[in-house]
Amino acid sequence: MNIETIIIIIVNISLAVFLAVGLTPVFVWWERRVSGFMQDRSGPNRCNIGPLRLGGLIQSFADMLKLVFKEDFTPAHIKYKFFFTLAPAIVFICSFLTFATIPFADNLVINGKEHMMQAIPNQLGIMWFLAFAGLSVYGIILGGYSSASKYGLLGSIRASAQVISYEAAMGLSIISILISYGSIHLADMVNAQTGTYLGVIPMWGIFIQPLAAIIFIVCAFAETNRAPFDIAEGESEIVAGYHTEYSAMRFGLFQVGEYSAMSASSAIIVTLFFGGYHLPWLDTATIQNNINIVIIALIVLLPIKVFVLTSWMKKNNKAIGENVSRLKETKILTIAFWGITVVIVSILALFLVTGLGTNGVNIATAVIQIGTFLAKFFLMAFVYIWVRWTVLRFRYDQLQMLGWKVLLPLALANIVITAIVVVVLGS
Amino acid sequence: MGIKVVQRHGKSFKDKLYLPAIAGGMKTTITHFFKNLKDVDNLKTMHYPEVQPTDITDRYRGVHRLTKWEDDNTEKCVACYMCATACPADCIFIEAQERFDDKAEKRPKEFKIDLLECVYCGYCVEACPCDAIRMDTGIFSLTGTKREDFVLDKKALMANERSKDFSND
Numbered sequence: 001m002n003i004e005t006i007i008i009i010i011v012n013i014s015l016a017v018f019l020a021v022g023l024t025p026v027f028v029w030w031e032r033r034v035s036g037f038m039q040d041r042s043g044p045n046r047c048n049i050g051p052l053r054l055g056g057l058i059q060s061f062a063d064m065l066k067l068v069f070k071e072d073f074t075p076a077h078i079k080y081k082f083f084f085t086l087a088p089a090i091v092f093i094c095s096f097l098t099f100a101t102i103p104f105a106d107n108l109v110i111n112g113k114e115h116m117m118q119a120i121p122n123q124l125g126i127m128w129f130l131a132f133a134g135l136s137v138y139g140i141i142l143g144g145y146s147s148a149s150k151y152g153l154l155g156s157i158r159a160s161a162q163v164i165s166y167e168a169a170m171g172l173s174i175i176s177i178l179i180s181y182g183s184i185h186l187a188d189m190v191n192a193q194t195g196t197y198l199g200v201i202p203m204w205g206i207f208i209q210p211l212a213a214i215i216f217i218v219c220a221f222a223e224t225n226r227a228p229f230d231i232a233e234g235e236s237e238i239v240a241g242y243h244t245e246y247s248a249m250r251f252g253l254f255q256v257g258e259y260s261a262m263s264a265s266s267a268i269i270v271t272l273f274f275g276g277y278h279l280p281w282l283d284t285a286t287i288q289n290n291i292n293i294v295i296i297a298l299i300v301l302l303p304i305k306v307f308v309l310t311s312w313m314k315k316n317n318k319a320i321g322e323n324v325s326r327l328k329e330t331k332i333l334t335i336a337f338w339g340i341t342v343v344i345v346s347i348l349a350l351f352l353v354t355g356l357g358t359n360g361v362n363i364a365t366a367v368i369q370i371g372t373f374l375a376k377f378f379l380m381a382f383v384y385i386w387v388r389w390t391v392l393r394f395r396y397d398q399l400q401m402l403g404w405k406v407l408l409p410l411a412l413a414n415i416v417i418t419a420i421v422v423v424v425l426g427s
Numbered sequence: 428m429g430i431k432v433v434q435r436h437g438k439s440f441k442d443k444l445y446l447p448a449i450a451g452g453m454k455t456t457i458t459h460f461f462k463n464l465k466d467v468d469n470l471k472t473m474h475y476p477e478v479q480p481t482d483i484t485d486r487y488r489g490v491h492r493l494t495k496w497e498d499d500n501t502e503k504c505v506a507c508y509m510c511a512t513a514c515p516a517d518c519i520f521i522e523a524q525e526r527f528d529d530k531a532e533k534r535p536k537e538f539k540i541d542l543l544e545c546v547y548c549g550y551c552v553e554a555c556p557c558d559a560i561r562m563d564t565g566i567f568s569l570t571g572t573k574r575e576d577f578v579l580d581k582k583a584l585m586a587n588e589r590s591k592d593f594s595n596d
Contacts, residue, residue, distance in 0.1 A: 037463040038456040040471045214446075316467045321477030386460075390452045 008108065008115045015370070016119035019267065019377070020099040020260040025060035027259045027381060032056065034382070035389045051328040067252035075147075075245055083146040088246065088253035090139030094132045095257045098264035101128040103187040105277050105369035106284040109362050116187065117366060125186040126174060129268050130167075133223050136261060137163040140225070140232060143254070144242035155241025158396065159232035162222060165403035166229075170219035172411035173212040176418040177272060180208055186268075190276030194283035202280040205273035211414045213273045215407050220265040222403070225258065226384060228391040231399060266380035267373075274376050277369040287365045291356065294368065295348050306341045310334045483565050485593045488549045490566040491540055491579070492587035494559055496530060502585060504559035506535040510551035518544035519551060538581040542569060565590025 033056055036043025047059035078084050100120040108115045115121075122128070137159055144156025181189045195203045206213040222229040233241040243254045270276060279287070287294055310333075317330045356364060394402065441447055463469050473480065483489075494503045506523035524536040551560050564587045571577050589595075 034460060037460045037470075040459060040463060040469070042467070042470050042472045042474075320474040323477050386453060386456060387449075390456045391449055 004110045005113075005115065008110075008117075012104065012117060012121075013119050015104055016099045016102070017096075019263055020096045021256060023263055023381075024256045024259040025057070025064060027262065027385070028060040028063070028255075029055075029057045030382065031385050031388075032059070034385050038386075038389050048325070051325040051332065053326070053329060054333075064252070067249050067255075070248035072248040072250060078146065078148055078245070080146045083142050084245075085250065087139045087143030087146060088243075088250045088257065090142065091136050091257035092139075092253045092260070094136035094139065095261035095264055098129055098132045098136075098261070099267065101125050101186060102264070102267045102271055103190060103277065104373055105366040106191070107187065108366045110359050117370075118187070123185045125184045125189070126178070126268075126272075127184055129264070130171065130174070133261070133264070134163065134167055136257065139257070140242045143246070147242070147245040149245055151238045151240070151244045152242055154238045155232050155234065155244070158234070158238075159225060159242060162225075162229060162231060162399060162403075165400055166219045166222035166407070169215055169403060169407035169411050170223065172408065172415060173215040173219065176212045176411070176414045177205065177209055177216070179415070179418045179422055181205075186271050186276070190271055190278060191283075193275045194278055196281060202275060204275045204280075209273075209414070209418070211410060212418075215411050215414070216272065217269055218402075218407065220269055221384070221387065222399075224261040224265050224384075226262060227388040228393050229399065230393060231396055234393070236393075262384050263377070263381060266384060267377055270373065270376040270380050274380070276376075277373040279368070279372050284365060284369070287368060288361050291361050291364055292352060295352055295364075299345050299348050299352075302341055302345060306337050310337055481592055483567065483590070483592060485563070487565060487567070488547045488552075488562040489564045489590070490542065490569055490587060491545075491551070491560055491562050491584055492564050492589070493538060493581065493584045494561055495585060499528075501528075501530065502534060502538075502559065502581070503530075503557050504535050504538065505531040505557055506533045506538075507556065509554040509556060510560055513550040513554035515548060515550060516544045516546045518542070535581060538584060540579050540584065542577045542579060543574065561589070563589050563593060565592055 033043040033045075043056060044059040045053060045056040047053065047056065047062050049058055052058070074081055074084060101118055101122065101124055103116070103118045105117040108117055120128075140159045141156045144152040144154075144159070147153070177189075178184060181192045183189060183192070189205075193202075193204050193208075197203055197207065201207055225232050231237075231241075233243070235241075238244075243251055246254060278284075282294075313330050313333060317326045319327050351360070351364070436442055495501060496503060505526075506521055508521055508523075511517075511519040511521055518541040520537070520539040520541070521535050522537040523533050526532055526534040547562070549562055552562055566587070569577065
């Protein structure tokens, strides 16, 4: 094992850890601010370190610190303390491991050796996702059951019933995707989504398999136990469902597990249906052949984006009354953003002048693809939050009706149609 | 009177599809989101401690004050104990003493209101025969670091003035 391999493995694993766990504070921040803006209120924006508020991001770090330092309380009536402690860990680890087979970029070739850009380089792909997404509900069931309270038990029963019914429709919708892609390996699926229909529409999964895409997205929402399918938590009916008896960091692990399940689901949706790490209309070979044009485009686009961002900040991060700390923050952040931009642009210009070499071009392509993946991933996570603050929670019978009477027959019909089309076209 | 036929929704194919309705809802929320993101002044909330509300009505019952004679700024209160008697929360404590100018025969030596006990019902204002106690300061948030900070004495109550936001008719 040489040094490049080790570096690539470290980069992949840390990327997976960052996306699955490290983004939880960011998503909590989004959840609060986005919901606030959607409801014409401002959301938490006061927590600060010196003049830096970062639009309220500090608040989620403060909340995390609070959870870490709170007393880890176990109610006296709980008999099986081991299971009670184990449950949040199962939820957390399963949602975290789901990320392991998501490809962040196309296979990276360095000195003639191919490296898979995913945290655990195996071919299991979608099967791994199904296994761990299904497993994480065990943690919820165990948590609710070992809480020895009625609300916890009700929550976990609801969660298990819901996951079983939606797992079926999800698996069937995946089968039709497998038929059209012909592989379970996610990188193969992403590479199958390059190219275009009629030269205009990118050949993404959502255009090849629209019905499967809708079914899968709905089931993925149900799988993560988020609104409109959050009856396991159901705070208006059963207090807090499976985590009623939990406090401190054990509750925090449930919370982190929920958000990492959300990021894993958005990553898998992006990978399956929105072209994964591919820029639309540009496949890996095109980027590698035209790397100079891409770099010039980046050099032009980056300052424009930062200009828009800083002018937005100048307009909206105003002093309130006597308090001028926000003006100071705007000044600091503007300088920071422009500094980063200047550094990046000068590095890119240096690449343009000196040229990159084969390995350099491959690495640059991988970085661009990771950036593309991240952009799509964040957009999908935003859709998760957007849906949560729009759609109401399903009633329990409506939920089962949707799962068994609508999604399952549709998924079955979709398999038949896909199979017929594939056989007739002979592809 | 004719019979009004109420249209039942949810039977048509479009309603049963459910996705158009979700799309409509999502359009509404995203319009609000971008409207507020573009200009945070569109938010309906105010940045409270820096920006104070100005739309408190004249009838708002805030922290009490003792009214004063205009000529010599002494209290109008005659220590009749009417307010303390009317008070349902028992939060008014008055100590009377003789008054030697020609305004009245008695005056309060000490007049304390425990605002942690007070329910802001306004009965003391109703009961006062001399218009000596009022709740028109417009102070809606009183903060302190210890319990004693919330017991206002005569000096504090007389220092309170009628809110400038209220009309002076």
